[in-house]
Amino acid sequence: MILMNFTSNRQADILRLNRRKQIMANRNDRHPANVPGAYYVDDTCTDCDLCRSLAPQFFLRHEESGSSYVHRQPVTPEEVAAAEEALRQCPTDTIGNDGTLPPRPQTTDH
Numbered sequence: 643m644i645l646m647n648f649t650s651n652r653q654a655d656i657l658r659l660n661r662r663k664q665i666m667a668n669r670n671d672r673h674p675a676n677v678p679g680a681y682y683v684d685d686t687c688t689d690c691d692l693c694r695s696l697a698p699q700f701f702l703r704h705e706e707s708g709s710s711y712v713h714r715q716p717v718t719p720e721e722v723a724a725a726e727e728a729l730r731q732c733p734t735d736t737i738g739n740d741g742t743l744p745p746r747p748q749t750t751d752h
């Protein structure tokens with residue numbers, strides 16, 4: 643019985659992942675206002691305001707297009723968690739994370 647539950651839970655996880663892959667944000671359709679980095683909003687935003695409410699430190703509204711965009715990339719683990727939460731909650735899977743590393747801060751030390 644436990645094995646059956648494990649198998650069906652595993653299958654459900656795989657189905658959810660496959661569904662997610664089919665409707666995930668498209669990095670090739672990034673909104674041009676996104677700052678460079680891992681997180682982006684593509685061109686399917688419906689302007690529901692959820693990401694801007696959850697994580698306004700990263701998401702703003704682009705007034706001309708009526709779309710959200712990433713105005714700052716998360717850096718700390720807490721910030722990444724907040725951005726990931728917005729990504730997960732977006733009802734249209736418009737927010738993506740392509741794994742790009744954030745730009746390194748410039749230093750003047752030599």
Ligand code: SF4
Nearest residue numbers: 687688690691693732
């Ligand atoms: S949560 Fe998604 S659909 Fe809603 S405003 Fe943000 S990017 Fe757009």
